[in-house]
Amino acid sequence: MVTFRSSLWHEPRPVGAPPLGRPDWLLVGVFTAAALVEGAVRPDLAWRPLVTVLALALMPALLWRRSRPLMAALVGWGVAGLLLVLQLTAHTGDLGLYAMMAVLIPLYSLVRWGSGREIVLGTAFVTGVVALGMCVSSAGRADVFGGIVLLLLFVALAAVFRYRADLWHRQEREIRDQERVALARELHDTVAHHVSAIAVQAQAGGMVAGLQPEKAVEILATIESEASRTLAEMRSMVRVLREEEAVAYVPQPGVADLPALARTGTTPTVEVSLDGSLARLARSVDAALYRLAQESLTNAARHARSATRVAIDVRREGDAVRLCVSDDGQTGPGPASEPGFGLLGMAERAQLLGGSLAAGPGPEGGWVVEAVLPVEGAE
Known part of the structure; x- marks a missing residue:
């Protein structure tokens, strides 16, 4: 258990988080419209202007949920916690909007895109807010149980997607490493072949240099050609080995x-x-x-x-x-x-x-x- 907690605490953020795009703005727009409409049409809601403003205050957090997942979770669930505190101290009725369900999205993003440290801190904060809600809420045990199951479902779903993506990236790195090993072997074979040919030609050139100078010139030209081909193929493969990502290179001979x-x-x-x-x-x-x-x-x-x-x-x-x-x-x-x-x-x-x-x-x-x-x- 200690090892698991230590490894989770030091786990980095996953790679490949999508950038902010049109779907994110559409998501914010939908929840903003829902909060405004609900705040205008619900007559049973106490302190409607204040509750609506607080609900709108958490909407920008949806835009940070991947770049700053901990901040998004703290803002979203902080607003929910503030409403619970107001409800507890003022002894009023329910102060929550149904649009406040948007806080589930930062919770999902926290587990999906946050580092281990952010996950630990963020889930601890969310757990505190949920515990406060259980104390304040007048809902029955079945409703409380259903809410907890819903939260755990979002957390589990985020964890599944996170570790499935991590497994895919590991497999991709393993494939890339295998390709690099294969390229290293190709480099060995290419250089060994050409250098051996150069050595044989050089020995032959030394033998005929005194007797047939014109033959020696031909052999020197062959050596130069072999050396040039060796350098070209070696540079091409070394460039691939140095690159982090795959790059175009000369097709393998057949x-x-x-x-x-x-x-x-x-x-x-x-x-x-x-x-x-x-x-x-x-x-x-x-x-x-x-x-x-x-x-x-x-x-x-x-x-x-x-x-x-x-x-x-x-x-x-x-x-x-x-x-x-x-x-x-x-x-x-x-x-x-x-x-x-x-x-x-x-x-x-x-x-x-x-x-x-x-x-x-x-x-x-x-x-x-x-x-x-x-x-x-x-x-």
Whole structure:
């Protein structure tokens, strides 16, 4: 109980309160008109001018109910309390207007839009006014019970809407965080692929610089192109990661972009083969196939010893798409290297889409990575 009270006291105001608009002014107009009409036509009402003025005094509080919920509740229920005090001291009849039911709206807004501290202070004040009304009122127990139930109904309704909205915002933040993690992984895959390609090209350039200077110039141009693409993609993704809200960024590459990974005239050469109907893949599957191929190519460039050829083959097989990336490098033991996300991350990406991934030595030597993904992705 102490923990609950402490957490409620320190709870901030909910986000997303609607700004003051035309419906708010319409609400004030309706209750103002009702108070004026009732004050003019009720002959049994004592002190009609004073009661009508006090009823009109609480109407502006309806405009503050979301921006200053505690102030609105104190003003509205303060007017109700003042009428009760006058009724008690002057020994008059009922001084309330039916239009005074408007005080229920600030009570609702207090619980819906107030901070924890405002809720505690405001509900304590309202409870005091209600207790005073029970002492002053000559109504029967059934009427008093009905009034209390009505107040609790407004409070419960406000609490339900408040915490349902809070749950929705939490889910939205979780989805945004998941998207950021996915973008961070995309950033890793992109940078790792391009940097590996730059490293391979730089090694090749060092070997041919003395023998074929014109070939070295071509390799330098390739390195410059790879570096520019890396910076462009990295800046785009980093900009998304830095923004609190989603912003527009370059669409993720897919199977149609795989031919851009092909390379000839360098070691290893990269061959890309696309077979079957690959145009109507789910967006997540399309992007995953590209990233899996890119990561496999990066691993081959970094880890396949003496590899001269890497083949990327994508083909449609019924309701599935098969990706196969193979190289002709040596599969014997070599120096250990940092795996990064590596095969574990690739397998996780495939499993999240309802597919599978296998990697290991090929039957004819080299290393083979094979992924099978459903065309429509995970259900």
